[in-house]
Amino acid sequence: MTPLKIGIAGLGTVGAGTARLLADNAALIATRAGRPITLTAVSARDKSRDRGIALTGITWHDDALALAADPNVDVVVELIGGSDGPAKALVEAAIAAGRPVVTANKALLAIHGTALAAAAEAAGLPLGFEAAVAGGIPVIKLLREGLAANRVSRVAGILNGTCNYILTTMREEGRDFPEVLADAQALGYAEADPAFDIEGVDAAHKLTILAALAFGQNVDFSAVHIEGIRNISALDISFAEELGYRIKLLGIAQQTPSGVSMRVHPAMVPVSKLLAAVEGVFNAVLMEGDFSGPVFCQGRGAGAGPTASAVVADLIDIARGSKIPVWGAAQAALAPSRPVAISALTGAYYLRLMVTDQPGVLADVTAILRDHGISLESMLQHGRSPGEAVPIVLVTHDTIEAAISAAISRIATLDCVLETPALIRIEPK
Amino acid sequence: MTPLKIGIAGLGTVGAGTARLLADNAALIATRAGRPITLTAVSARDKSRDRGIALTGITWHDDALALAADPNVDVVVELIGGSDGPAKALVEAAIAAGRPVVTANKALLAIHGTALAAAAEAAGLPLGFEAAVAGGIPVIKLLREGLAANRVSRVAGILNGTCNYILTTMREEGRDFPEVLADAQALGYAEADPAFDIEGVDAAHKLTILAALAFGQNVDFSAVHIEGIRNISALDISFAEELGYRIKLLGIAQQTPSGVSMRVHPAMVPVSKLLAAVEGVFNAVLMEGDFSGPVFCQGRGAGAGPTASAVVADLIDIARGSKIPVWGAAQAALAPSRPVAISALTGAYYLRLMVTDQPGVLADVTAILRDHGISLESMLQHGRSPGEAVPIVLVTHDTIEAAISAAISRIATLDCVLETPALIRIEPK
Numbered sequence: 034m035t036p037l038k039i040g041i042a043g044l045g046t047v048g049a050g051t052a053r054l055l056a057d058n059a060a061l062i063a064t065r066a067g068r069p070i071t072l073t074a075v076s077a078r079d080k081s082r083d084r085g086i087a088l089t090g091i092t093w094h095d096d097a098l099a100l101a102a103d104p105n106v107d108v109v110v111e112l113i114g115g116s117d118g119p120a121k122a123l124v125e126a127a128i129a130a131g132r133p134v135v136t137a138n139k140a141l142l143a144i145h146g147t148a149l150a151a152a153a154e155a156a157g158l159p160l161g162f163e164a165a166v167a168g169g170i171p172v173i174k175l176l177r178e179g180l181a182a183n184r185v186s187r188v189a190g191i192l193n194g195t196c197n198y199i200l201t202t203m204r205e206e207g208r209d210f211p212e213v214l215a216d217a218q219a220l221g222y223a224e225a226d227p228a229f230d231i232e233g234v235d236a237a238h239k240l241t242i243l244a245a246l247a248f249g250q251n252v253d254f255s256a257v258h259i260e261g262i263r264n265i266s267a268l269d270i271s272f273a274e275e276l277g278y279r280i281k282l283l284g285i286a287q288q289t290p291s292g293v294s295m296r297v298h299p300a301m302v303p304v305s306k307l308l309a310a311v312e313g314v315f316n317a318v319l320m321e322g323d324f325s326g327p328v329f330c331q332g333r334g335a336g337a338g339p340t341a342s343a344v345v346a347d348l349i350d351i352a353r354g355s356k357i358p359v360w361g362a363a364q365a366a367l368a369p370s371r372p373v374a375i376s377a378l379t380g381a382y383y384l385r386l387m388v389t390d391q392p393g394v395l396a397d398v399t400a401i402l403r404d405h406g407i408s409l410e411s412m413l414q415h416g417r418s419p420g421e422a423v424p425i426v427l428v429t430h431d432t433i434e435a436a437i438s439a440a441i442s443r444i445a446t447l448d449c450v451l452e453t454p455a456l457i458r459i460e461p462k
Numbered sequence: 463m464t465p466l467k468i469g470i471a472g473l474g475t476v477g478a479g480t481a482r483l484l485a486d487n488a489a490l491i492a493t494r495a496g497r498p499i500t501l502t503a504v505s506a507r508d509k510s511r512d513r514g515i516a517l518t519g520i521t522w523h524d525d526a527l528a529l530a531a532d533p534n535v536d537v538v539v540e541l542i543g544g545s546d547g548p549a550k551a552l553v554e555a556a557i558a559a560g561r562p563v564v565t566a567n568k569a570l571l572a573i574h575g576t577a578l579a580a581a582a583e584a585a586g587l588p589l590g591f592e593a594a595v596a597g598g599i600p601v602i603k604l605l606r607e608g609l610a611a612n613r614v615s616r617v618a619g620i621l622n623g624t625c626n627y628i629l630t631t632m633r634e635e636g637r638d639f640p641e642v643l644a645d646a647q648a649l650g651y652a653e654a655d656p657a658f659d660i661e662g663v664d665a666a667h668k669l670t671i672l673a674a675l676a677f678g679q680n681v682d683f684s685a686v687h688i689e690g691i692r693n694i695s696a697l698d699i700s701f702a703e704e705l706g707y708r709i710k711l712l713g714i715a716q717q718t719p720s721g722v723s724m725r726v727h728p729a730m731v732p733v734s735k736l737l738a739a740v741e742g743v744f745n746a747v748l749m750e751g752d753f754s755g756p757v758f759c760q761g762r763g764a765g766a767g768p769t770a771s772a773v774v775a776d777l778i779d780i781a782r783g784s785k786i787p788v789w790g791a792a793q794a795a796l797a798p799s800r801p802v803a804i805s806a807l808t809g810a811y812y813l814r815l816m817v818t819d820q821p822g823v824l825a826d827v828t829a830i831l832r833d834h835g836i837s838l839e840s841m842l843q844h845g846r847s848p849g850e851a852v853p854i855v856l857v858t859h860d861t862i863e864a865a866i867s868a869a870i871s872r873i874a875t876l877d878c879v880l881e882t883p884a885l886i887r888i889e890p891k
Binding site for chain 1: 479483486487490491493494495496592598599600603604607608609610611612613678736739751752753754755756757758759760761762765767768770771772774775777778779782783784785786787790791792795
């Protein structure tokens, strides 16, 4: 059979892993794809670097754009990364040249996914991005095809392994964020510049993609409310444990009567829930379909092997002639997103205050909560240190976020409140 | 767009659920499938029964075979059940008439899957069976497409919700099998004739299908070692808990140097493992790919909604023109199964004996184990009742199953051993 000829742009961890997978499992892949899938060309910055893969007989292009024009390339695999610049230029050039594209680039898809899908659809080309979300978990396929018959009400996931590793380690070792981050960087679990991960941007890119598939809407990254994990303290993790929760950075997209709420933020997850038990670098996604019921999937969210597994799954689909629309439906059938502001969210909240231990503090705080119509489910205060700073934890009943925000602004102005209050949303039991 | 016209044979819980899903989510399904999917004909035994679905304008056939010949049916959905008889006749007739088939029938696929796939392949027709395994979890798609690039080393699953419900309830309520089964039957979680479920046959059908996909082999139901849960006692469940395990009915297909081991049996699962936490009627599957790493998926394994979700996912794939080979590769590329006998299995074992509490019992038992080269990791005996019957629990180090079987045969003949010894395989930590 005629091989499907692959050109890979970007030979970092994932690019080298994809080349290795195509070589190691070549026979098995040919059987499943119906024909061989062969690496014929690559492009990367430094030709001399040893990547542990044999590049004999494979065309080297210094310029990634040349892959789109190489007559010996049937499918372009974009593993450069970044939402704009060379990655975007390459994907556009490949589609313009009539070549299917497979990419692991969540930023590109989350920001330019509508335009790129429209171009691919107009050209009658597949555009695969299984590797863009949750690595080794085939969650794109699960949501777009496996649950295609369902009206999805909610998708919630642990979508960033770096954050989950840091939060897990903070809990297990009782240590604070800055030192655990430094350790994670030393171990290679966090980037030298960790901002995209720990500020929630990477998770928000992935959530944008999942929300588009789940709700049949155009990608709308700008509508995602994003908070990272910088402000999570060992103290809050310890209080969470006492209250029966684990703190996780969740990405949540949820249908509400007024539109789709999309948000990435730390959340208190009841320990009895599947997402609470996802530890370390693992990713997981929980999808709620109206007929399927809940479907939960957990696996490795990053790394050479899992990401390569997803890239090559897309290549096999293309070799088999799969014709699934990029976003699960024709572009014309997708709706603009109807985002709901985070201020309209309803839920329970964890509020931790550092206060001076003196009479009347709780009366002042609870009076403000009462004035905003917020009632409390529980309160925690350990020990007594008259005149010293002590933490007080308040757990609210369900309330609207606008109310708790307004209440906190006032609470923060009280003389007895010594630090910016910590607010963490609580997932339903 | 021209609708895809569907004929459903069998209007039990799943058939009625599928009709309801096609009606309830018609607009969404049309968007995702690229054209409407319309129910045009049905067949069932009793036309007068109220199934809560509108059948106005839908052709009724008293004979299921007539669906295969109905010119107003594009795809035949077989929901009759049973490995032979009318279900098999209908699927064969539909393929012979050039009509794609979607079925939820695990028995049919596990036993006749090779011949049916060959017929479908020869006719160039899809044969969908997502609904045959694990209901609402799209595990067929996950394994066949999502993990297609991987060499799979092991698939392990909780594949029968009835058994898992019974085991969960026995543990939570400390009750024994017969009364929990009776309750499950009263609640509709177990069939009036529960044999297929509780004896492990249903799980073995599903495991046969997963093994064929995972290892690129022909279905080989007869090679699956099958044990059910009838002999699991509340006492063993309680000892399991003490030792840090939960007892689950697992289906396991595993690559070994000498072939693929396929087995369904109760197993002690370490409480730290994901499969140990799957409770009640839920199903779950853990797949190990060489590049993806472990992928775990949990969801509702049965019932009208989840099964209908899977049936309609297959219909959407067919409407989209998907051309995945039935078993993930061309029939000619599938290997015969190379089954490994259970006697060649290596692992740790839980052994519970009811013995007369008298001096020398343990010496006799451990001498036999020593003679068979079996060493012990731990031993449990609670309290003392000289002259009375007491349970002794022995946990072995890894050993070959042939050795433990031989040892037990000898142990069972000791005068001080009062009942057939209970043996439960232990999953690795």
